[in-house]
Amino acid sequence: MTGWARLGLGIAGIVFACAGPALAQAKDTLTLGMVLEPPGLDPTAGAAAAIREVVYANVFEGLTRIDGEGHVVPGLAASWTMSPDGKTYRFALRPHVTFHDGTQFDCAIVKFSFDRARAPDSTNAQKEIFEPIAAIDCPEPETAVITLKRPDADFLYGLGWGDAVMVAPQTAAQNQTTPIGTGPFRFTRWVKGDRVELARYAGYWGQAARLSAVTFKFIADPAAAAAALLAGDIDAFGNFPAPEILPQLRADSRFAVVIGATEGKTLLALNNARKPFDDIRVRRALAYAIDRRALVTATMSGAARIIGSHYTPNDPGFIDLAATYPYDPARAKALLAEAGIAPGTRFTLALPPPPYARRGGEVIAAMLQEVGLNVDLVPMEWATWLDQVFKRSDFDMTIIAHTEPRDLAIYARDHYYFNYHNAAFQSLFARYRETTDPAAGIDLLRQMQRQLATDEPNVFLYVLPKIGVWNAHLHGLWSNDPIPANDVTGVYWGN
Amino acid sequence: MIPYLGGRLVVLAVTLFAAAAVVFLVLDVLPGDPAALILGVNARPDTLAALHHAMGLDRPAAWRFLAWLGGMLAGDFGDSFTYHVPIAGLIADRVGVSLPLALLAIALSTAIAIPTGVFAAAKRGKPADTLTMAAAQIGVAVPNFWLGLLLILVFSVKLAWLPASGFPGWAGGIWPGLRALLLPALALALPQAAILARVTRSAMLETMGEDYMRTALAKGVSRRAALWRHAVPNALIPVVTILGLQFSFLLAGTIIIENVFTLPGLGRLVFQAIAGRDLIVVQDLVVLLAGSVIVVNFLVDIAYVLIDPRLRAQGGR
Numbered sequence: 043m044t045g046w047a048r049l050g051l052g053i054a055g056i057v058f059a060c061a062g063p064a065l066a067q068a069k070d071t072l073t074l075g076m077v078l079e080p081p082g083l084d085p086t087a088g089a090a091a092a093i094r095e096v097v098y099a100n101v102f103e104g105l106t107r108i109d110g111e112g113h114v115v116p117g118l119a120a121s122w123t124m125s126p127d128g129k130t131y132r133f134a135l136r137p138h139v140t141f142h143d144g145t146q147f148d149c150a151i152v153k154f155s156f157d158r159a160r161a162p163d164s165t166n167a168q169k170e171i172f173e174p175i176a177a178i179d180c181p182e183p184e185t186a187v188i189t190l191k192r193p194d195a196d197f198l199y200g201l202g203w204g205d206a207v208m209v210a211p212q213t214a215a216q217n218q219t220t221p222i223g224t225g226p227f228r229f230t231r232w233v234k235g236d237r238v239e240l241a242r243y244a245g246y247w248g249q250a251a252r253l254s255a256v257t258f259k260f261i262a263d264p265a266a267a268a269a270a271l272l273a274g275d276i277d278a279f280g281n282f283p284a285p286e287i288l289p290q291l292r293a294d295s296r297f298a299v300v301i302g303a304t305e306g307k308t309l310l311a312l313n314n315a316r317k318p319f320d321d322i323r324v325r326r327a328l329a330y331a332i333d334r335r336a337l338v339t340a341t342m343s344g345a346a347r348i349i350g351s352h353y354t355p356n357d358p359g360f361i362d363l364a365a366t367y368p369y370d371p372a373r374a375k376a377l378l379a380e381a382g383i384a385p386g387t388r389f390t391l392a393l394p395p396p397p398y399a400r401r402g403g404e405v406i407a408a409m410l411q412e413v414g415l416n417v418d419l420v421p422m423e424w425a426t427w428l429d430q431v432f433k434r435s436d437f438d439m440t441i442i443a444h445t446e447p448r449d450l451a452i453y454a455r456d457h458y459y460f461n462y463h464n465a466a467f468q469s470l471f472a473r474y475r476e477t478t479d480p481a482a483g484i485d486l487l488r489q490m491q492r493q494l495a496t497d498e499p500n501v502f503l504y505v506l507p508k509i510g511v512w513n514a515h516l517h518g519l520w521s522n523d524p525i526p527a528n529d530v531t532g533v534y535w536g537n
Numbered sequence: 538m539i540p541y542l543g544g545r546l547v548v549l550a551v552t553l554f555a556a557a558a559v560v561f562l563v564l565d566v567l568p569g570d571p572a573a574l575i576l577g578v579n580a581r582p583d584t585l586a587a588l589h590h591a592m593g594l595d596r597p598a599a600w601r602f603l604a605w606l607g608g609m610l611a612g613d614f615g616d617s618f619t620y621h622v623p624i625a626g627l628i629a630d631r632v633g634v635s636l637p638l639a640l641l642a643i644a645l646s647t648a649i650a651i652p653t654g655v656f657a658a659a660k661r662g663k664p665a666d667t668l669t670m671a672a673a674q675i676g677v678a679v680p681n682f683w684l685g686l687l688l689i690l691v692f693s694v695k696l697a698w699l700p701a702s703g704f705p706g707w708a709g710g711i712w713p714g715l716r717a718l719l720l721p722a723l724a725l726a727l728p729q730a731a732i733l734a735r736v737t738r739s740a741m742l743e744t745m746g747e748d749y750m751r752t753a754l755a756k757g758v759s760r761r762a763a764l765w766r767h768a769v770p771n772a773l774i775p776v777v778t779i780l781g782l783q784f785s786f787l788l789a790g791t792i793i794i795e796n797v798f799t800l801p802g803l804g805r806l807v808f809q810a811i812a813g814r815d816l817i818v819v820q821d822l823v824v825l826l827a828g829s830v831i832v833v834n835f836l837v838d839i840a841y842v843l844i845d846p847r848l849r850a851q852g853g854r
Contacts, residue, residue, distance in 0.1 A: 081575060081619040081813060089577025165588045167576040218621040234620055234627060235801025235809075236704060259703060262805075263796045265686055266702050270799070273693040273701035395812075425569025425814045432578060433570075446579060 069535045071255045072516070074528055075267055075276040077283050079235065079260040084217035085204030086159060089167035091445060091526035094204040095280065096238050096258050098527040101142075102207035102223035105133055105152065105186075106198050112356045112447070112524030114198050118147065118208055118224065119186070128193030128478035133186040139247040142228040145210045149180035155208050156188075170451075171200035193476045195483050196448065203525065226251040226531050236260065252534040271297070271511060278512030278519060280528045283397075285343040291511055298514045301345045302522035306443035306506030307352050308398055310406060313437055314499050315461035318383055325498045327377035329367035331413040332406060336369075338504050341401040346504040351491040354505045356524050357448055359487035363495040363502075374413045385414035392420045392440040394427040398506060399441040406441065435459045443506045447525055450474075450490050453499065462499035549831050556827040557609075557820065561602050564816050570594075571618050571814040592618060605820060615817040619810070624821050627806070634704055635795075635802035638718050638725070639787040643780065645726035646733055651776065653730070654737025659764060661742060670738070676731025685724035685797040692720060702799035721798040725791065729783050736779050740772035747771070773844050781837035785830040 080092035085102060099107060107117035116122075119133035139147035158164060160172035174194045179187045190197065200206060213222040221229045226248070227240040238258045242251050259276060261267045264284035270276045271291075281304075282288075291297045310328065312319040319325060338346045347355060350363030389410075393403040400421060407417035417439075422430065431437045437459075444452070452458050454471035470493060474486035495502070508523045518533040572588040573580070589595045593604075608615055614624040657669040693701035699720055705713045744750065745768050753763040792804035803822065810818040 079809070082621050088575045089579065090575070162583070163587045163590075165576070165584060165591060167580050167584070169581050169584050170579065233706065233801065234622075234630065235805055236799070259799075261702060261799045263799070266689075266797050266799055269686065269689045269694060269701045270703075273689070273697065275693075275701050275703065423569070423812060425567075425571075425574055425812070428573045428578075429568040429570060433573065444578075449579075 070253055071257070072253050072530060072533060073257045073259055073275070073277050074530065075259050075261050075270060075279040075282075076528070077260070077262055077267070077281065079262075080238075082218035083221040083229070083232070083238070084209075085207055086155075086209060086214075087165050087167075087218060094526040095528045096240075097221055097223070097225075097229075098204045098207075098525070099225060099529040099531055100227045100240060100256070101221050101225045101229055102204070102209070103225050104201055104203070104207045105135075106202040108199070108202040108447075108525045108527075110520040110522060110524065110529065112522070114202050117202065122198070124478075126478075128476075129190045131188045131190075131197070133188070135184045135186060136247055137184055139224050140245050141210050141213070141224055142222045142243055142245075143210075143213060144245075145212065145222075147208060147210075147224055148183040149186045150183070151208050151210060152186040153178045153180060154211050154214075156206075158209070158214065159206065166205055168200070168203060168205040171197075171203060171206055193478050195475055195477055199448065204527075227256060230255075249531075251531055253530060256530050258528070278510070278516055280508070280510055280519065281523070282509045282511040285345065285509055288343055288345070288509065288511075296514055298510075298512055298516070300510040300512075300519075300521045302508040302510060302520070303347060303354060303356055304445065304506045304508045304523040305354055305356065305447040305525065306445040307349060307354060308346075308402070308441070308443040308503045308506050309352075310501035310503060311440050311442050311460045312500055313435060313439070313459075313461060314463075315435065316438060318381060319438070321381050322497065323377045323381040324383060325501070326367060327374040327381070327383075327413070328410070329498050329501045330370045330377065331374035331415075332409050332501060332503070333369040334364075334503055337402060337405050337409075340405045341398060342504070342507055345509065346507045348504050349502045351495045351502055352444070352450060352453065352500070353487075353491050356522060357487075359484040359491075361488050361491055363491060366495045367498070367501075371413050378413060378415070383415075386416060387414075388416045388418060389438040390418045390420050392422055392427060392431050392437045394422055394424055394440070394442060396443070398443060402441050402503075432459045435461060441503075445506070445526065450487070450494075453490075453494060460500055462497070464493070464497060467493045467497070545835055549828070549835075552831055553824055553828055557606060557824050558602075560820050560823040561598075561605070564814075564819060565598050569814045571816060574814050575618070605817065609821070609824070614821050617810075617815055617818050619813050619815045619818070624818055627818070628803070628821065628825065631801060631803045631806050633707060634718075634800055635788060635791060635804065637714070638722055638791060638795075638800065638802060639784060641715075641718055641722035642725040642729065642787055643784055645722055646730040646783070647780065649726065649730040650733035651737055654734040654776075655741055655764065655769060657734065657738045658741035658745065658768075659760075670735070673731040673734045676728055677735070679728055681724050681728050682793045682797050684727060685721065685794055688720045688724055689798075702797075704800050717798075717800070721791075721794050721800060724797070725787060725794055729787075733776065733779055733783070737772065737776050740775045741768055744768045744771040770844065774841060777837060777840050777844065781833055781840075784833050788826065788829055788833075 076092060076095055078092040080096055081090050082088055083093060083097055085093050085097055103117050105117055105119040106114050109115050118136055118139060120136050122131055122133045124131055135149060141147065156172055156175060156178055159166040160169065160175060174190045174192055174197065175188060176191045177189045181187060208224060209217060210222065226243055226246045228243040230241045231239040237260065240256045242254050261270055268284045268287050271279065288299060292299050312325055314320055334348045338344055348364040350366045353360055391403055391407060393399045403419050407419055410417050431440050450471060453462050454468045467490060470486055470490050474483060477483045477486060510519060510521060512519060515536050517536050520529055572585050572592060572594060576584060576588060605615065616622065617624050617627055620627060653669055657666045660666040689701050692699045700717055704717045707714045750763060750767055753767050791802055792808050795802045795804040807822050
């Protein structure tokens, strides 16, 4: 296959050298490849990253938005002020904003969108974002005043998520199939099983998109994705599924290969409520037993950043704790012996479908074998994983990437599948959540990262890389994924 | 013929009901909650409950089974949890890809296999036979997804004659659609053709040893004429049986090829629906596929009657 692909590359390269530049100048459309087809197109009615990867920023916009660097920037709210007690936000809404069907955007839309998201029958996957809201008032059409029950350090950030985008009352129910938002692209067609098509919206309030049309094409098979890219059927993959052919793509001047970071904290998650994982010595032994550098080389072609806590370098207040538990099998064995774990003890390792889990599981099992532990690998589909591991907490160990950004909150929950309970961490988190002083907030974020590294409730492995591969003439795609998105609003073709 | 047809229809109805009951039960005991899959890991319990209610999953299983069956009898196949559109339209779109693909693959495989099998049988024991059968042996062993990737590399990446993946739809005309189906049909057809060629060859060898062949040759009929006039028609029965089996397989079993070529067909729909716990889609598709297998078997039975005059005589009695 490699030989054939190289041969193909060589010949295609020659063809491109002759015919390429003339075509590239005239082009103002984009075909973007994605692995998964979204289940519906309404980001306020489902958690799937694929929904956001089509519509976020392109079709739907919120009051704030998250940019490519993970910063909160103005969206449909041009500016805002916060009261000194942190409980009242006053948003100045942008004028002359219309939905793709002509509906005017104003404060009534803000009130409708947030009331819908926090209603008892709401099916919003991130209802937590709206939980602090006490009231939404509209003193005038272009001002929205949101009062909170308590201060919330992450409120503006949460409003930038896909789950908090603005939807209009007349069209909200149809957004699953025909999304109507305020973004620079309007939805034109969804050929189910194949592609979603967007076109530039002429009535956009801000800077018009430079692309006239965008097609999102769904290719589940990694080898087929590689072939489609090489054949020129696809211009770009925001997240390319076949890391093994990266060396080949890097050597090809037609493509730009851009490795960035997602928010996916990849963990060897442990059931802290089950023996022997309730023993900190055992959890630390596992951390010492895993050579994370070798793991990343084997499963991600080396393109991933090692982490030592549940936090990524994209996030505010990040500290590098990757050296907390260096690879040290001798120490791992000593700790296991101290905890009374006999060599040859068996554990199960539940593996959901993504390659990071399936490939990573085999590597980790081999590493744990080195320190005398036997691991039974249990591959599962997502639905089974969600039911058995996540919902019922019936597991020993699992490999999972937590892709939700800034989600330290999960370690403060009373019930969560890995069953970590530490009053000290919970109080740190409670203080962080209600702090209105940014410096104090950063300090608390650092303390929480350290607390997790000390307790090691899960073995923190690496940040899931974002492997971007696109036509070398294409500009303006995100290098990192601070939130799941393919923001094509600033994308254009150069020479 | 009429009682025969009537009996077939009863079998069809009973089989479909059994398939419906089994698939419903299996999906019901299978772990995995469609609402949990949609809402992900941060969903609150009240949100899950609200979605269960909206999807009708808070009702008892017996009620859901009867509502589904009743709906189907009334022509309502339900709505997809994933796509939020009526399933009948969804399936109709997919059939528009999978059926032409299966027909094209069957046509290609028959066109390749029967002449090859007859040729190999005629040259039995000679180098031409050995070579053809060796090629067929390789064809049987080659997995179709690998063949698909190879075809993509040669015809799409290297020669740029045909698209590597995707399906433009039939709206833009027959030719663009056909172009997109050509490589996947070939990838499906070649391994099937290899099997069919071997079956054709052995069936031919069997009939060629029959008395009537010797008689025909003794009468002075040329070897070629005897082959086509007497041996081929008599060898067709096992060939048609295999063809029928292959068609059912093709209709449902294109999951891998449809993934390799990213074709929005039935196979991919089944695969996605199972992974996404789009329960009603899975239920509908199982019933549809079970029904189509039964219909194809029925057509094969009719084909026997057409091919074999002895059966025709019985049917007319």
